[in-house]
Amino acid sequence: MENKVIITAAVTGAVHIPSMSEYLPDTPDKIIDEAVAAHRAGAAVVHLHARDPKDGRPSSDPNLMKYITDGVRERCDVVIGITTGGAIGMGIEERLASVPVCKAELASCNAGSVNFCFSPIANKIKNPKYDWEIPFVKNTYTVPFANTFKDIEDYIRVMGENGTKPEFEVYEAGMISNIAYFIKKGAIHGPVYLQFVLGIMGGLPATVDNLLFLLNTANRVLGEGGFVWSCAAAGKDQFDITTVAVILGGNARVGLEDNLYISKGVLAKSNAEPVAKIAGIARSLGREPATPGEARECLGL
Ligand code: KMH
Numbered sequence: 170m171e172n173k174v175i176i177t178a179a180v181t182g183a184v185h186i187p188s189m190s191e192y193l194p195d196t197p198d199k200i201i202d203e204a205v206a207a208h209r210a211g212a213a214v215v216h217l218h219a220r221d222p223k224d225g226r227p228s229s230d231p232n233l234m235k236y237i238t239d240g241v242r243e244r245c246d247v248v249i250g251i252t253t254g255g256a257i258g259m260g261i262e263e264r265l266a267s268v269p270v271c272k273a274e275l276a277s278c279n280a281g282s283v284n285f286c287f288s289p290i291a292n293k294i295k296n297p298k299y300d301w302e303i304p305f306v307k308n309t310y311t312v313p314f315a316n317t318f319k320d321i322e323d324y325i326r327v328m329g330e331n332g333t334k335p336e337f338e339v340y341e342a343g344m345i346s347n348i349a350y351f352i353k354k355g356a357i358h359g360p361v362y363l364q365f366v367l368g369i370m371g372g373l374p375a376t377v378d379n380l381l382f383l384l385n386t387a388n389r390v391l392g393e394g395g396f397v398w399s400c401a402a403a404g405k406d407q408f409d410i411t412t413v414a415v416i417l418g419g420n421a422r423v424g425l426e427d428n429l430y431i432s433k434g435v436l437a438k439s440n441a442e443p444v445a446k447i448a449g450i451a452r453s454l455g456r457e458p459a460t461p462g463e464a465r466e467c468l469g470l
């Protein structure tokens with residue numbers, strides 16, 4: 170497995186708004202199509218959020234998430250990871266609601282509280298397509314992304330009850346200690362799966378130094394062999410930082426949730442494009458994209 174890299178496609182998220190790119194999948198059917206195509210391009214895992222088919226708004230409706238996960242499952246065997254981050258402003262219960270309904274193999278588990286701001290998007294959108302978009306992004310200037318110890322405990326418990334493995338989203342080094350706390354308590358057992366998420370306004374910026382800092386901290390706190398890791402980077406640094414992650418022997422997440430562009434000033438026309446790009450980079454570095462089966466083995470699913 171050493172020469173394999175697990176590529177995750179984060180297909181749509183709950184940060185970018187439809188007015189930013191016509192290619193952002195903003196309906197359940199488009200999300201399904203994009204997830205399947207991203208898998209065909211090399212993704213072993215898809216990280217999924219739901220959006221309302223009426224107006225592309227991020228949605229926590231478990232029926233929509235079920236429709237999406239069933240739709241993807243019918244068409245391919247990619248590993249499905251659903252969000253429990255939801256969108257800024259959603260409550261814990263609604264963020265968890267899809268876990269028992271979808272029983273996905275993976276779900277994100279945000280490993281601590283952080284400011285998660287993307288209000289500057291408002292200044293760039295002159296003619297919003299939908300009324301909800303500008304208030305939605307502006308709201309992130311005042312509302313934090315809360316993930317208390319009690320919340321994390323609940324996520325871990327509900328995921329455990331439903332056969333879902335937590336993928337811990339790590340935005341700051343202290344969050345690795347939060348995870349260690351739950352290991353020590355016996356709530357979870359290693360090796361845990363970490364997704365280092367760099368470049369969020371409010372979290373660690375997307376730099377090589379910060380990636381190394383998180384990796385070294387995880388080695389020290391969780392022990393080498395105590396975790397499997399992947400890295401995502403928001404915005405323009407996506408490919409630089411995920412390439413470094415591949416060089417360091419880690420796994421990589423790309424996709425339109427994190428970055429709408431395939432290169433400077435050029436919008437990605439699909440999630441398959443960034444997946445194919447990082448798959449090509451990985452191959453040029455001597456690492457092959459993992460199959461879903463290999464990802465399951467590596468993540469202990
Ligand atoms: N939408 C963000 C607030 C996750 O999926 O768990 C959080 C997020 C992480 O997207």
Ligand code: ZN
Pocket residue numbers: 179182183216218252254277426
């Ligand atoms: Zn997400």
